[in-house]
Amino acid sequence: MNTMTTPPSTKNLLDTAAANGSFKTFGKAVERAGISDTLRSAGPFTIFAPTDAAFDKLPAGKLEYLFKPENKEELVSLLNYHVVSGRELVADIATWKTAPTIHGQSAAVKLIDDKVSIDGALVTSADIGSSNGVIHGIDKVNIPTKL
Template structure:
């Protein structure tokens, strides 16, 4: 499955690009609920590893519903920040890296896999979706940080 950039997505910020995509709706909703929308609409640049809607559906035992509750906002913020790094990093850049320092504060391991890459075990299924303030790479699972930094 590949997620295609929407027309003129390079003119929209990261959050608006994700929202317009159609397969990143849960990620966009989670960003809004976590209060992180201004960051992804800001100047950046950032690289976002956005779990697809299908990736969020794979969370075990009502995990998504639990995370979206107001009392779990700090955990949601930590998880979402674990999916964002500073700078505009293309798939070619990421394929050469062995790890990436996330906004959450924890480093996520990166493995090159042929002409693609994975980050903390999540396969990147769509690369280099452009936005005005960074890039989005869609991934097939929700990565969970081990450290809970704020």
């Protein structure tokens, strides 16, 4: 487990994401998926959270489709593909070849021009600390190949 250079926030991951202002759609998706309690639990978790702009890049109608109650399992699967167990800082993740997501499918990790990429999404804001983990904002919604 890594130690952070600055004390983590007293807010949990979801409250930290909400306070950031760039992760409103991610927060709504977590609520719709019913996994809020998990991400508010002791964890720790590392979340690669797509920004609102990343969600805007999804094909037309995809988000509305995922938000329908009958597609909840698919939404949970997609969100779990953005979560890794533990508190992992971007400097450590940069040394990985893959990220073992709680979804069960690993996501490829690459270093591109000194920026960490996970399954093709660039980390745009790194090491946002919280009481139960860390958030890394990414510029793309990653879709697992198996749901």
